[in-house]
Amino acid sequence: LTVGFSQIGSESGWRAAETTVTKQEAEKRGIDLKFADAQQKQENQIKALRSFIAQGVDAIFVAPVVATGWDDVLGEAKDAGIPVLLLDRTVDSDKSLYLTAVTSDLVHEGNVAGKWLADTVKDKDCNIVELQGTTGSSPAIDRKKGFEQGIEGHANLKIIRSQTGDFTRTKGKEVMESFLKAENGGKNICALYAHNDDMAVGAIEAIKEAGLKPGTDILVVSIDAVPDIFKAMAAGEANATVELTPNMAGPAFDALDAYLKDKKEPPKWIQTESKLYTASDDPMKVYELKKGLGY
Amino acid sequence: MNGKYGRLFRRLLPQIITLIVVLVLNVLLFPDFFNISLQNGRLYGSVIDVLNRGAPVALVAIGMTLVIATKGIDLSVGAIVAICGAVAAASTVAGHSIAYTLTLALLTGIACGFWNGFLVSVLNIQPIVATLVLMVAGRGIAQLITEGAILTFTDDSLIFIGSGTAFHLPMPVVIWVLFGAVVTLIVRRTALGLLVEAVGINRHASQLSGVRTTALLMGAYMLSGLCAAIAGLIVAADIKGADANNAGLWLELDAILAVVVGGNSLLGGRFSIIGSLLGAMIIQAINTGILTSGFPPEYNLIIKAVIIVTILVIQSPRIGDVGALIKLIKPGQTVGKGSHQ
Amino acid sequence: MKTKYLPLFATILIFIIAYALCIAQFPNMLSTRVVGNLLTDNAFLGIAAVGMTFVILSGGIDLSIGSVIAFTGVLIAVLLRDTGMHPIVVFIIALAISTAFGAVMGAIIHYLEMPAFIVTLAGMFLARGMSFVLSIDSIPISHPFYGTLKSFYWKMPGGGRLTFIGVLMLLVFAAGIIIAHRTRFGTNVYALGGGAQTAKLMGVSVSRTTVQIYALSGFLAGLSGIVFSLYTSAGYALATVGVELDAIAAVVIGGTLLTGGAGFVAGTLVGILIQGLIQTYITFDGTLSSWWTKIAIGLLLFAFILMQKGILLLSRSERSA
Amino acid sequence: MMPDGQDFILEATSISKQFLGSAALNNIDFALKRSEVHALLGENGAGKSTLIKCLTGAYHRDSGTMALDGASIDPRDTLQAQSLGIGTVYQEVNLLPNLSVAENIFIGRQPMRFGMIRTAEMNIRSRQLLAQYGLDIDVRLPLSNFSVAVQQIVAIARAVDLSGKVLILDEPTASLDTREVDILFGIVRDIKKRGLGIIFITHFLEQVYAISDRITVLRNGRLVGTRETASLERKDLVAMMLGRELSEETLHAAEHTASAGKTRFRFKGVGRKGRIEPFDLDIAEGEVVGLAGLLGSGRTETAEAMFGARPADQGEVEIDGRTVSIGSPHSAIAHGLGFCPEDRKTDGIIGDLSVRENIILALQARKGWARPLGRAEQNALADRYIEALDIRTDGREKPIKLLSGGNQQKAILARWLATDPRLLILDEPTRGIDVGAHAEIIKLIRDLCAKGMSLAVISSEIEELVAYSSRIRVLRDHRHVAELKGAQMTAGGIIDAIAATHGEEGNA
C-alpha cells in the first residue's frame, strides 16, 4: 500500500513531531509512505497532490496549510479514485471530496484554555495579554476566537494587549518584553495566553528577566502540549496547556484500513481530544513520555 | 583629526536625525520609553530592549555592509544563523566544552561564508543566486542537525551570551558594539576598506591595479558568515535553544534594509559600518515601537512600510530638490539640476 | 551559434538532460499528466516571472510580486463576496490597482533615485499589510464564472490536462518574448540594463521606461494573482509568501544576468520548468524528510547553475580554440 | 554674406554652468554656421565636453539661451536634441555594450511595421551604414564584442545618421588610426556639403587644420575667442589654448637616442591561444619599445599577455636573467611591471573614489592591505602627481569620475608612476590629452627612461611613437611581423611596414 503525505512544512516542533509520528505509524502498518514537504506553501501542496495522483498512489494524506482552494485538486483525486484524508486541519470543500478529516477543534482548544483561566481566577480582576500566532493563519484566528468565547461572560477578564509572536520563541520573548514595559513593568498583567507553547516558553524567559515570577505573578496558559512546556510547568513557571496530539495519522490509517478492506465509510470528522494539562498532572512524567516523539 | 570626525558626523547626520525622530515617535506613543532602571544588576527599559533585540540585525549588518560594498549581497545569513545556533546547541548537548562549542559554531559560520565567497569570486556566480543556494539548503542543514525540533540546552556559559550581563548591559549589546568597533577599526586603520571599495566600484580596474579581488571577495563573505555565526549564538542563547525552523528567518532582508537605511549604496563602493549599525537600530526602534504601540498586528506591516518609505524619501539623494517631488506628482516637468555623468 | 543565445541553449539542454534522467528513474514522469501539471501548477509563478524578467533585464528588482499576488487574490475575493460585480469587472479593477501600484514604485525609484530593492521591499510590506487589513481570513470564491473558466481545458491523451491558466501562461510568455525583442519598449529595457546614464545620452526616456517596467511587473503580478485565485478558488493574505525569490531564481536560472542587460524571456520559461521539475522529482521520490527536501532543492539549484557555467565555459573555449 | 540670423544654424549666448560651486562654464557665446566645421579647442578640463552637454540637453545649463535655425530652443534631454536634428558623439564612447551594433545605431528610431521592429531591415541598414566607414562586421553581435575603435566608429555612424542639422563630435578620433580618420573626414566633408554644421573637438592640431573652417578656444571655462582657421597660426593657437607659449623644443621632439643598457626583460615565446601568436621581446633598461599596428592587430593583446591581465598560456618571462611567472596583475606588479590600459572608463578609473585614492591604489595594492599608506603620505603623493602631470581638479578629494576625460587619463598614469615600476606598459597613454600635457608626457617618458625605467608604448599616433621609441615593433593580424630600428624608424617606414598588411584586415 502506498500513501502520499503532503505535510505543510516544518515550521515548529509540533509539526516535526506530527511528521515523525506519521512515519512511525506508517512503518508500524507496513505502509510505503511518500512524504512531501510543502515549505509552508499551498501551491506546493497542490503540486504534491497532483504528483501523487500522477504517480497513482493508493491514498493521500494532506495537512492543508489553508482551508480554501482545494476543490479542483480534490476533484481530480476523486476522479482518479484515490481517497484523500485530511490531517490536523480541515478544508471548506464539499465533504464528498475527501474520505475523512482527523483534526482537533482549534476553536475548542482556545475555548478550553479560556475556560481554565476563567475558572482559575474566579472573580478576581484579571488583565490578559495575548500572544497570537502568525497573522492570518487558521490556528491564530480560531484559537483567538475560542479563547474569547471561553472568557465570555466574565467581565473581570479582559484582554488588554494582543500582538503576534509568529508562533516562535524569539518573537514570543520579544513581544512579551514589550508588553511588560508597556504595562507598568508587568504589574498590570495577571495572565498570559499564548497561541502555542513555544511563544509561552519565550515569554516565560522575558517575565523572569523582568524580575517577575511566571506562573505566580503572571499566569501562563497556552496550547499544544510540547515537552518543554511541561518542564516549565514542573518548575512552576507555566500553569496550563491544551494538548494538540501529533498523532493524527493513527486514526487516519485506521479509517483508511477499514475503508479499503470493508468499504466502511468513516465519519467525515474524527475529532481528536483537546486534553487540558495542568501542574497537577505530573508534568515531568508527561515530559518523559513526549520527549522521544521528535518535538 | 577634527575635520575627519566632522566629516564622519556629517556623513551620518541623516541617520542620526532619523533615529532621533523614530525615538521621539516612540516616546509620543509610549511616554515611559526612555525610562531606565536597574534590575538584578542589569539596565532595564525599552531603550535597552531596542539595543538588545537589535543585536542580530546589527551583527549581520556589519558583514552585509562589506559584502554590499563589494557589489554583492548575502541572502544566506538567516540560514547561517540557524545552522550555527544548531551546531552550538548540538555541541553543548553532546557535552562538549564551551570553548569547543563556540569555536565550532564560529568556524561553521566562516566555512559557510567561504562557500559563498568561493561561488561568487572563483566560480563567478552572481551573488544573489550564489547565496540563494545556501539560503535554501542551509535551513535544511540546520533542521537536519536539530531534526526539526527546538534543541534546548542548559549550559550556563552558552546561555550567558544571550541573556548574561556585562557592564550592566545585556551581553548581546556588548557583543555587537565591541564587534562593530573592532571591524570598523580593522577596516579603516588598514587599507582593507579602500580596497574593498575599489573592488565594489570597478572590479576589473581594481584587479588590473594589482588588487587581489578574489581574496577580498572571499574575505567579505567569510566575515559575513562570521557575523551571522555570532548572531546565531545570540539568538540561540536568548531562548536557550536552537530553533532551526525560525532562527534568523527573514533576517537577511532586515540586514539589507539596515545597510541601506544606514546610507550605503546597494550598488557597492563607499560604505560605512557605523551607518549600518545606526540603520539596524532605526529598524529595531521601529519594530519595538510597533510592539509597544498596541495597534492590532494586522497593521504591523503597513506601519513598517510607511515609516521605511518616509525615511528613505527623506534620505533620498534628491531631497531638498523640491523639483523632484513636484516631478513625482506631475511627471514631464524638468528639474533644474544636472544629472551626473 | 550566436554567443548571445548560448546561455539560453545551455539552459534548454540542461532541462532536457534533467528530464531524461528523471524519466530514467521514474518512467511515470513521462506522462501528459506531469507535463500538464508542470504548466498548470506553475502558471501563476510563470506569469509573475515574465514581469520579473523585464525588471531584472533593466537592472532592477521587484520584491513586491508575492505580496501583490496575495493582495490581488484577497481583493478579488472580497469584492466578489461583498459586491455583486461580475468577475471580469473585478479583474479589471484588480489589474488597474496592481498596475498603478507598480507604476508608483517605478516613479519613486526613478524620481527619488532610490534603490529598487528597498522601494519594492517596502512595497512588499505594504501590499501584504493591505491584504491583512482587507481580511486575515482566507475567503473562498464560488462564483459560477470561475467554474466556467476552469472548465476550459483540453484533456490530453494520457489523462493530462492542458488548462486555461496553463495556456494563459504560455501566451503571456509569447507576448513577453515579442515585447522584449520586437518593440521599442523592449529595446529600451535592455538599454537601461546596459547603463541608465548611457541610455539617457542615447535618447532613451529613462523615466518613462522605468515607470513602464514596474507597471508591467505590477500588471503581471496582478494577472498572476487572478490566476492564483482561479487556481485555489480563494483569496488568502498569507498566500504566495516568498514567490519573488522563486521568480528571481527562475529568471536567473533561465540565463538572465541580475546586473541587467542580458537575458531572455524564453529562458525564464525554462527556468520555471526546471524548478517545477525539481519539485516534481522530489515528490516522486517521496523519501526525503523536510530538511533533506530543502537541502536537495539547494543542491539541485547549485547543480543547475554549475552545469550552466560548465556548458558556457566549454563552448567558449571551443570557439576560441 | 547673408544676414546674421540666416547664417548661423546654431547659436548659443552666455551659457553658464556651475558644478557644486566651481564654475565649469562662464558666459560662453558660441555660434555655428551652416556648412562649416567648427573646431572647439582647449586644454583638458577647459569645459569643452561640458559645453557640448549643455547644448544637447545632457546637462541643464544654469543660464544662457540657444537658438537653432533662428528659433529659440531648449532641449530638455538628449532625446529632444536628437529629434531637433542634433546628433552627438560624446567623449567616452557612450553606447550600450549589451545591445547589438544595429540596435545601438537605431535605438529609439527602429524601422517598425505593425508596432513591431523590423529587425532584418534594421540589420541591413546598419551594415550599409557601417560599410561607408570601411567596417564590415556582424551587426547582430553585441557591441561589447568589438574594440573601442570599432565602437567609436559605430558611435560616429549613429550620430551622423541622426543629425539633420548639427553634428557634434567630442574627440571622435582619439582611438582611430590614420586610415579611419581619413574615412571619417571624407564623411564629414560630405555632410558639410549638405549644409550641416559640425562641431569637432580634438587635441590633434593637424586634424584641426586639415578639416576645420573656424576655431573656438576655451580656457578654464571661459571663452578665449573664435578665429578663422586659415588665418590662425599654429603657434598662436597653442598660445590661445595654454595662455602661454609652448617652446618649439617641447613641441617638436628631438630625435631620441637609444641608450640601450643591458637587457632586463625577456619575453620568450609568450602568447595566448586565439588572441596573440607567440612572440619574443627583449626590453633593455632605459629603452622604449613602441608597438605599432592597425586597430585590432593585437597590440593590446600583447600588452595583456605581458602583464598577466589575460595570462599567457605559453612561453616564459625572464627578468634580470631569472625566470619568473606572471599569472596575474598582482604578480606582475610585484615584479615591477605596470600597465596603463587603453579603455580608461572600464579598465582604468575607479569612478567613485577620489583622485587621491585612484592615484595610490596600485601602490597600496602592491604593499598589501596590512601596510596602509599614511594619510599624509597619500596626500603628498597625490599632490605631487597632480602637480607634475598638471591634473586639473578642484582638489585631490574630488571623485575621479567628475574629472574631464584627459585629466582622468593623467590620473591613471600617475597611479602607475607612483608604483615606480621597472617596466611600464602604456596602451594609448596620450589619448585625449591636450597639446601641452602631451608634450609634458612625452618629456616625462624620456626622463623616466633616462632614469633607467623601461617602457613599452602602444600608440596609434605614429609621429609620437617615432618621437620617443628606441625600437618599434609592428604588428599585424595578431602577430609580431617586423621590428624597426634607428634610421628605419620614420613615419613613412612604419606606415609601409603596416601597409604590407593592407587589404586583409584582421578579423579573427
Ligand SMILES: Nc1ncnc2c1ncn2[C@@H]1O[C@H](COP(=O)(O)OP(=O)(O)OP(=O)(O)O)[C@@H](O)[C@H]1O
Ligand atoms: N558632473 C560634474 N561634476 C563636477 N565637476 C565636473 C562635472 N563634469 C565636469 N566637471 C568639471 O568641469 C570641468 C570641465 O570639464 P570638461 O569635461 O568639460 O573638460 P574638457 O574640456 O572636455 O576636457 P578634456 O579635454 O579632458 O575632455 C573640469 O574641471 C571637470 O572636473
Ligand SMILES: Nc1ncnc2c1ncn2[C@@H]1O[C@H](COP(=O)(O)OP(=O)(O)OP(=O)(O)O)[C@@H](O)[C@H]1O
Ligand atoms: N576594424 C575592425 N574590424 C573588425 N574587427 C575589429 C576591428 N578592429 C578591431 N576589431 C576586433 O576587436 C578586437 C580587439 O582589438 P584590440 O583593440 O584589442 O586590438 P589592438 O591591436 O590592441 O588595437 P588598438 O589598440 O589599436 O585598439 C580584435 O581582435 C578584432 O577582433
Ligand SMILES: [Mg+2]
Ligand atoms: Mg572632454
Ligand SMILES: [Mg+2]
Ligand atoms: Mg588596443
